[in-house]
Amino acid sequence: MSTQHDRPPLLARDAESGGTSSLPRSARxxxxxxSLIPPDAEPEATVERILGLLSKSHYREAxxxxxxxxxxxxxxxxxxxxxxxxxxxxxxTVSEEGPEPPRDHEFAWLRDPPDWARGKWVALxxxxxxxxxxxxxxxxxxxxxxNLARRPLVHxxx
Amino acid sequence: MADRESLLLASGxxxxxxxxxxxxxxxxxREPLPRxxxxxxxxxxxxxxxxxxxxxxxxxxxxxxxxxEIRDQLTERISSVELQTAVGKxxxxxxxHRITLIAEAGKNLDLEATLFVTADxxxxxxxxxxxxxxxxxxxxxxxTNRFYFGPLDDFGT
Numbered sequence: 001m002s003t004q005h006d007r008p009p010l011l012a013r014d015a016e017s018g019g020t021s022s023l024p025r026s027a028r029x030x031x032x033x034x035s036l037i038p039p040d041a042e043p044e045a046t047v048e049r050i051l052g053l054l055s056k057s058h059y060r061e062a063x064x065x066x067x068x069x070x071x072x073x074x075x076x077x078x079x080x081x082x083x084x085x086x087x088x089x090x091x092x093t094v095s096e097e098g099p100e101p102p103r104d105h106e107f108a109w110l111r112d113p114p115d116w117a118r119g120k121w122v123a124l125x126x127x128x129x130x131x132x133x134x135x136x137x138x139x140x141x142x143x144x145x146x147n148l149a150r151r152p153l154v155h156x157x158x
Numbered sequence: 159m160a161d162r163e164s165l166l167l168a169s170g171x172x173x174x175x176x177x178x179x180x181x182x183x184x185x186x187x188r189e190p191l192p193r194x195x196x197x198x199x200x201x202x203x204x205x206x207x208x209x210x211x212x213x214x215x216x217x218x219x220x221x222x223x224x225x226x227e228i229r230d231q232l233t234e235r236i237s238s239v240e241l242q243t244a245v246g247k248x249x250x251x252x253x254x255h256r257i258t259l260i261a262e263a264g265k266n267l268d269l270e271a272t273l274f275v276t277a278d279x280x281x282x283x284x285x286x287x288x289x290x291x292x293x294x295x296x297x298x299x300x301x302t303n304r305f306y307f308g309p310l311d312d313f314g315t
């Protein structure tokens with residue numbers, strides 16, 4: 001039976017063998033996941049270890065430790081919070097909005113911007129610059145003051 | 159029901175649900191190789207921007223001006239981090255924040271992303287693998303510069 005932490009199989013053969021899990025192997029007890037966490041470890045201290053690894057950009061180690069911590073302390077709120085940093089399922093949802101018109105005109109404009117736009121932030125709707133400014137804040141304020149039919153694509157022209 | 163622009167698995171279920179075109183060169187950076195820039199909308203602004211898809215990168219790294227635009231919407235701080243980038247080590251903070259990928263066929267995709275927030279990044283915004291690209295399905299068609307995307311859904315487990 002799958003749990004909320006299982007991920008769908010990546011290959012058909014995974015499905016035939018019962019699927020895969022998003023928990024790293026070490027955390028599933030297949031390669032000594034328990035060894036990541038001393039027997040007398042406290043959950044709060046383990047969360048601090050996870051954040052310490054993350055702060056040094058040791059992402060995979062932090063993720064493995066978070067998964068092992070979740071296996072050890074499944075009901076601890078902070079451990080669940082720490083695991084959620086790495087959880088990949090349920091983080092993307094189809095919006096009610098869209099589709100939107102293609103950006104062909106904006107992209108074409110950006111590939112060959114006019115000289116007056118150099119160094120400026122520009123808000124584009126189609127080939128029209130609906131707001132221009134030295135800063136993004138100026139452009140944002142201008143856009144917010146207009147009742148535009150379409151969300152502009154904003155870029156600082158180099 | 160799958161949109162006609164969806165990519166389908168052999169089972170008939172959608173692999174991706176939406177599609178948008180991408181830019182293959184940054185307008186202001188003369189790069190020797192093509193890259194992939196897609197449109198995205200950070201929560202908290204009516205403006206959308208382009209960002210580099212970077213499978214070798216971490217997190218969503220926003221240009222500092224874009225960070226300023228959404229700063230009062232950044233409420234879910236995770237921790238402080240040091241991030242090694244192509245221009246050296248950057249210090250900043252991780253936040254949970256919603257961004258939206260804009261579709262020109264199918265629906266937009268809302269994504270709970272991990273943002274790396276620093277005042278020291280003035281380069282292009284980047285959508286890295288950990289905390290962003292690992293949270294949805296994607297496919298690329300270099301023939302038409304199309305970027306296909308959709309949520310991670312169960313199929314058979």
